[in-house]
Amino acid sequence: MASTTQIPIDLTTPSSSPSPAEADRVLDLSHLPPIYLLPTRLSEVTLHSLEQGLLGAGALLTYNPAEAGVVVGDVNTKRRGLLELRGRGVWSEEVIGGVDGGGEEEGLVKVVRIKWITEMLEKGEEVEMGRWVVYVGKKVAPPVVKEEGEKEEGEKEEGEKEEGDDHGEGGPAKKKVKREIGEAGDGVGDGKATASLKSPGQSILERAKLDAQEQSPHRYHRGRGTRHIRHDSEPSRRARPPLLHHTSTGEFEQIHILAQLRTVPDYVSQNLKYSCLRDTPLKPPNSHFISLLQTIRLARTLSLDAIGIRAYSTAIASIAAYPYPLLTSAELSTLPGCDGKTSSLFHEYIHSTPTFAGEEDDNRTIHVVQELEASEEFTTLRMFYGIWGVGVHTAREFYFKNGWRSLDDVVEFGWDSLSRVQQIGVKYYEEFNEHKIPRAEVERIADIIISAARKVGGEKWDGIVCGGYRRGKGQSGDVDIVLSHPEESLFEGNVGGKGGVAVEWVGRIVGELETAGWVTHTLYLGRGGGFGSQRIDHTTTTTAAHDKDTLAKAMLVWQEQEYNPPAELGEKNRNPHRRVDIILAPPSCAGTAILGWTGATTFERDLRRFVEKRWGWKFDSGGVWDRRTGERVKGLGDWRGMEGEGLVECEKRLLEELGVGWREPEMRNTG
DNA sequence: TGGCAT
DNA sequence: CGTA
DNA sequence: GCCA
Numbered sequence: 001m002a003s004t005t006q007i008p009i010d011l012t013t014p015s016s017s018p019s020p021a022e023a024d025r026v027l028d029l030s031h032l033p034p035i036y037l038l039p040t041r042l043s044e045v046t047l048h049s050l051e052q053g054l055l056g057a058g059a060l061l062t063y064n065p066a067e068a069g070v071v072v073g074d075v076n077t078k079r080r081g082l083l084e085l086r087g088r089g090v091w092s093e094e095v096i097g098g099v100d101g102g103g104e105e106e107g108l109v110k111v112v113r114i115k116w117i118t119e120m121l122e123k124g125e126e127v128e129m130g131r132w133v134v135y136v137g138k139k140v141a142p143p144v145v146k147e148e149g150e151k152e153e154g155e156k157e158e159g160e161k162e163e164g165d166d167h168g169e170g171g172p173a174k175k176k177v178k179r180e181i182g183e184a185g186d187g188v189g190d191g192k193a194t195a196s197l198k199s200p201g202q203s204i205l206e207r208a209k210l211d212a213q214e215q216s217p218h219r220y221h222r223g224r225g226t227r228h229i230r231h232d233s234e235p236s237r238r239a240r241p242p243l244l245h246h247t248s249t250g251e252f253e254q255i256h257i258l259a260q261l262r263t264v265p266d267y268v269s270q271n272l273k274y275s276c277l278r279d280t281p282l283k284p285p286n287s288h289f290i291s292l293l294q295t296i297r298l299a300r301t302l303s304l305d306a307i308g309i310r311a312y313s314t315a316i317a318s319i320a321a322y323p324y325p326l327l328t329s330a331e332l333s334t335l336p337g338c339d340g341k342t343s344s345l346f347h348e349y350i351h352s353t354p355t356f357a358g359e360e361d362d363n364r365t366i367h368v369v370q371e372l373e374a375s376e377e378f379t380t381l382r383m384f385y386g387i388w389g390v391g392v393h394t395a396r397e398f399y400f401k402n403g404w405r406s407l408d409d410v411v412e413f414g415w416d417s418l419s420r421v422q423q424i425g426v427k428y429y430e431e432f433n434e435h436k437i438p439r440a441e442v443e444r445i446a447d448i449i450i451s452a453a454r455k456v457g458g459e460k461w462d463g464i465v466c467g468g469y470r471r472g473k474g475q476s477g478d479v480d481i482v483l484s485h486p487e488e489s490l491f492e493g494n495v496g497g498k499g500g501v502a503v504e505w506v507g508r509i510v511g512e513l514e515t516a517g518w519v520t521h522t523l524y525l526g527r528g529g530g531f532g533s534q535r536i537d538h539t540t541t542t543t544a545a546h547d548k549d550t551l552a553k554a555m556l557v558w559q560e561q562e563y564n565p566p567a568e569l570g571e572k573n574r575n576p577h578r579r580v581d582i583i584l585a586p587p588s589c590a591g592t593a594i595l596g597w598t599g600a601t602t603f604e605r606d607l608r609r610f611v612e613k614r615w616g617w618k619f620d621s622g623g624v625w626d627r628r629t630g631e632r633v634k635g636l637g638d639w640r641g642m643e644g645e646g647l648v649e650c651e652k653r654l655l656e657e658l659g660v661g662w663r664e665p666e667m668r669n670t671g
Numbered sequence: 672t673g674g675c676a677t
Numbered sequence: 678c679g680t681a
Numbered sequence: 682g683c684c685a
Contacts, residue, residue, distance in 0.1 A: 273684080310675050311682030339683060391679050421679090467681085480681075524680080555680075581681075596677085597681070604681090608676040620677050621681085 026124045030058035033069025037061070053121045055356050066139075070129070071111045078135045092137030111135040204375045205303035262324050264334075273336045275317040276607040276660050279667040282472050284320045288362045289349055290671055292369045293319070293342075299372050302381045302392055310605075315342045317602040317670035326350075380405055386433050388425030388523070388579070389418075421523045424557060428577045435576040436475030445479050445518075445558060449582060452512040453483050457505060461485050464647045466597035467581075472666035478579035479558070480597050483509070484590040486641025491586035502552035503527050506584050510554045520577060521557035551593060551622050552584040589622050590647060591637030591654035596621025598651075602670035607660065614659050624658070 035054060054061055062068050078094070092109055116132035267278040284290065293316050300308030314337035319326070326332050328350070329343035345366055352364045372378045377399065384395035384404075398404045402414060410418070410426060418426065425432070437445075446465045453461035464470070467480035485491075493501045503526055513519045527550045560575040585593035596604065596619075611619045617633060618625040624636040636657050639650040652662050 307675070308682070314675090314683070337683065341682060389679070393678060478681095553681090583681090599681080601676095601681085605676045609674095612676085618677075 027057040027120060027126060029054065029120070029126065030060065032059055034060045034062035034067050035070045035072055036065045036068035038071055038073025038075065054117065057120070068109060071109060072114055072117055073111065074114055075111055075134055076113065092139050095136045095138050107139045109137050109139055111137075204371065204377045205299050205381075265321070265323060267318075267321060268335055271336050273314075274606040274610045275314075275321065275670045276603050276610055276663065276668075278321050279663070280317060280321045280603070280670050281667060282669040284322065284669075285325045286319050286322060288360075288364065289326070289346060290316055290319055292349065292366050293345070294671065295369050295372055296345075296366075298382065299378060302378065302385060302395065304392060304396075311337075313602045313605070313670070317606070320669065320671045376405070383407070384410070387422060387429060388432055389422035390425060394422075424521050424523065428557065431576040432477075432579055436477060437479065437578055438475060439469065439473075441560070441578075442469045442476055442479050444560075445578065445580060446481050448516075448518060449481055449509070449513065449580075450483070452516065453509050456508045456512050457485065457490075460487065460641070462641070462647060464594055466594055467599060470598050470665045471600065471669050478581060480581045480583070482583045482585055482590070482593045482597055482647075484585045484587055484593070484639055484641070484647065486587050486639065488587050491584075500527070500552075502584050502586065506552045506554050506582060509582065509584075510556065513556075517561050518558055519556050520559050522554060523557065524553070524555040527552040551589060554582045556580045556582065583621075585621075587639040587641055589637060590639035590641075591650040592619065592623050593621045593637075594647060594651045595637070595654060598665050598668060600668055600670045603668040606670075607658075610660065611658055617658075619658070 037051060037054075051061060065071065095108065110129070111134050112129050113132040113134060116127060116129050120127045265278075266272070272278060293312055297309055297312035297316065300312060315335075318335045318337040319332070319342075322335060326346065329347035332338050332346045333340070333343040349364050349366050352366065381392075381395050381399055383406075384390055384398045385392060387395075387407075387410075390398070398410060398414070402409075404410055404413065407426060407429060415423070442465060446463060450461065450463040453463065461483060462485070463481050463483040465479065465481050467476065467478065469476045469479065490505070491500075491502045506525060510519065510522065510525060514522075556579075558578040558580040559573060560578075561573065563573055563575045583593055583597060595607075608619050611617045611624070612627070616627050618627050624633040625631065626633055637650070637654045639645060639647065641647075641650075645653075655662050
């Protein structure tokens with residue numbers, strides 16, 4: 001049951017108010033000099049409301065006090081105003097006479113009480129600021145060295161349309177990738193590549209961490225930081241962002257903040273940290289902020305920071321499950337997995353390029369993300385990492401050791417040192433990365449595969465598309481299909497060498513698909529030696545026998561044969577190549593295979609952590625295992641296909657038995 | 672301070 | 678090391 | 682980076 005703790009929401013925020021209706025607003029403050037809001041003694045909620053009100057009136061807000069012509073705050077005395085400015089690195093000398101009205105004078109800064117704003121917002125008309133001005137100063141140079149406590153707010157510098165999101169460095173290597181892809185050609189011989197040896201040590205990815213750290217706790221957090229909120233609001237997190245601290249601006253708050261209440265989600269009020277225990281939709285309200293965190297996470301990936309990946313994944317999953325647009329960093333910091341760092345990033349985000357009520361917020365940003373997007377190192381590593389068969393280590397080797405900067409470099413200087421699958425990854429780089437697969441095509445591919453399985457193995461073969469498609473994505477990066485057959489005996493035995501019977505079946509199915517002309521390349525076919533530890537237990541009670549067993553699978557490159565518009569005879573098939581994975585699961589593993597291959601990644605990691613903590617079990621796509629005895633936990637994930645059970649039913653039963661409970665695949669999008 | 676999926 |  |  002949901003806690004009834006309520007979060008006050010500013011009425012001027014999205015959802016309710018349309019954006020372009022700015023035209024007929026009564027209050028127009030756009031002629032005023034840049035306004036800086038003093039956070040002192042104001043709650044973040046109040047600050048946010050004031051900002052929204054000012055922005056709604058067209059006022060120009062700044063987050064750099066040095067730029068401000070007007071500073072508004074809960075300040076009642078001259079001396080206080082001067083000190084507030086000085087505390088922010090703005091030194092000034094009082095100006096006695098010239099306190100006229102709203103006019104802008106270069107180098108002048110006026111400190112004004114909040115009443116001025118609340119009055120205007122309440123009346124809906126502009127009010128002379130004169131009677132609310134407590135201090136007028138003329139900016140002067142700081143006496144000595146600049147203090148480091150101040151500065152920055154780099155947030156508002158205009159992002160100069162950097163080279164966008166694509167990985168297109170040297171463009172797709174289409175032209176040069178005419179070279180043959182060897183059948184055997186493996187072994188990463190040392191290329192004859194040029195090498196501009198560069199130390200990986202002080203790269204931007206490493207620096208990004210430090211940057212992020214130093215920019216984290218700024219003023220808002222020192223005074224009333226999220227930490228305080230967390231610790232102060234003592235008992236097991238009542239999950240409530242700071243309500244209206246009492247300030248001199250009560251009326252305004254009451255008018256603009258009062259109404260609209262949010263119910264705190266269970267996972268927040270109960271501090272549930274396992275993403276497998278809560279709903280995470282595909283398109284959450286905070287998706288834009290999440291996408292920025294994903295960029296930082298990718299930077300951590302590319303800098304080999306495994307723990308950073310886990311940390312950001314946790315935060316991302318938590319935010320992705322949050323059903324409301326976040327308003328303040330304090331609110332964010334109530335979510336499990338989101339603490340100081342995450343909330344300070346959000347603070348910077350929400351105060352970056354301000355957004356008008358009702359507008360999309362995708363013009364907001366975070367400084368470190370802008371730096372990443374502008375950096376050659378990050379964008380190039382990201383591009384290399386996008387090559388199928390190239391992981392972080394190889395991407396870094398390309399960049400730092402070989403000095404390559406584009407796909408063309410890879411082709412020109414390194415082609416012969418690439419493994420066969422990497423060559424395929426380069427050849428189809430663009431098709432794999434830019435051309436997502438529509439749902440209808442995924443379904444068509446699945447139909448063809450299931451038909452092929454039935455053709456070679458009988459009508460009882462069944463299959464289910466997992467991966468992103470099953471989680472509801474409109475476009476998929478690849479197709480993951482899990483096939484099974486209700487007859488366990490079909491998979492028993494180890495004849496046929498390495499992989500045993502199951503591999504024989506994949507081989508037959510893939511062979512059929514190749515013959516039919518759908519498969520252009522086989523990137524991997526078999527079991528063991530690959531990834532995962534998807535052990536399957538056939539019959540035995542001893543553990544030794546099946547240590548190396550894994551689910552059989554094939555990783556293929558696929559191409560639709562029919563192209564339209566229908567081309568001339570003999571013309572080339574220009575349909576995009578697709579990545580297709582086929583996984584074969586004996587019925588005893590069908591449930592775990594489906595659960596394991598549906599994802600998303602953080603959902604899977606949390607599922608495994610949960611199952612370990614709750615039962616002491618180990619979960620993988622080949623079964624559930626008791627860690628003490630090493631035995632397979634009987635019946636879990638078993639497909640009772642002979643009794644008419646469907647594959648989804650089977651997964652459902654498994655989730656119940658694991659103590660997780662049913663979760664729609666569409667609600668496993670942990671980002 | 673150790674753990675973070677398999 | 679790379680892959681889901 | 683967050684949590685127990």
